[in-house]
Amino acid sequence: MEYFENRERAESFGEVAQEYDAFRPKYPAALISAIMQAAETITEPGTRAPRILDVGSGTGILASQLRSAGAEILAIEPDDEMAAISQAKGLDVEVSTFENWDPRGRIFDLVSFGQSFHWVDPLVALPKIRTMLRPGGSLALAWNDIEPQGELKDRLNAVVARFHADGRTASLGSRASRGTEANQDTTAGRGTTESVPAVEPVEHPALTQLRDAGFTPNETTVVEDLHYSRHEWLSMVFTYSAQLTMDPVKRAVMREEMSAEIPEDGLDARNEALLILAGA
Structure with a gap:
């Protein structure tokens, strides 16, 4: 069974929305910078903020970081309890599954998924995303993958x-999504972050899904040591x-x-x- 087909798991987060927001990690600064760079490639410097649609936004962890980095954010989240926390942060949130959400002709520079792409049907989501991206726009899929x-x-x-x-x-995390443990660079020092090319024995399934839908994906791993x-x-x-x-x-x-x-x-x-x- 695909993750998005397991609705019990997909819809389980609302009961711990406060704990989710308090204890789920933020994304590394280098990852946020990479997303913003991609979003800014099709905007004239100084004319407007990059417009980003954050899908499966949860309590707004990724959306808040992107907003702080200068983006204009619209968030989509199917769970009322999770969405309420995002809204309390001042985020613009529409409550819906992405499959049922109506973009009403709105166009974005970038569409992001933070720890959420596995909860949507790629055969529905990816063609839909192509219709709402500006020419030259990008899709960003992010996962934190933390292990002791x-x-x-x-x-x-x-x-x-x-x-x-x-x-x-x-x-x-990303390794769980692959079904195998990635063979990643382990040279980053304590308390540092480092961007390295991802090298793994089994390709992430999203890469095949993206190529099949006409996207050109590139994969990067950002390493940080935590306590x-x-x-x-x-x-x-x-x-x-x-x-x-x-x-x-x-x-x-x-x-x-x-x-x-x-x-x-x-x-x-x-x-x-x-x-x-x-x-x-």
Whole structure:
């Protein structure tokens, strides 16, 4: 089953909208800069702000970062609770699934998906996006993909495997979407970010979908090293749909077991954030 066909998972986020907004990570600054560069390529400098449509905007994490970088944002979000948080941030949000949303002739310099492209039907979404991009416009697909470092990663993965015997991962990052772990550059220093070409043994499925729809995609990974407290890490992990759709008792036990593995001073983690930029 494709992710977008699993509506239980796709529609599970509203119940934790506040926690989602508080604990889901922002995107690395280099990733935001790359999106803005793509959006600005078809605007005359100093004439207007790039106009971006952010799809599956959630609580407005990516949309807020792009607005702060100078973009004019329209957000689309199907969940009322998630949309309300975006609206409270002053974002212009229309509540709808993208498949059912009516653009009413509006045109954009760039369409973005932050951690959300896997929740739309690409056979519907991609042709629709082509009709609303200005000539020379771009599509940006972004995923944060954060994992613990060191031997703690194996211990936490073992806990996840006991509770997700169906093979689901605790998160849904770019590597989970590929179905295999990417072989990425691991030379970035602690507390730094670094843009590196993505090299993985299995191509991200979105690349094939984009090419089939007439887009020209390019893939980049932005690496940043992070540190989480125990509470921050668990709070983030338990905003993902794999956990939200668990039996509540099993979910509580899984959280206790993961908590027992994490040291009091927290854990080091690495974000290999994936950005796919595609020209129409």
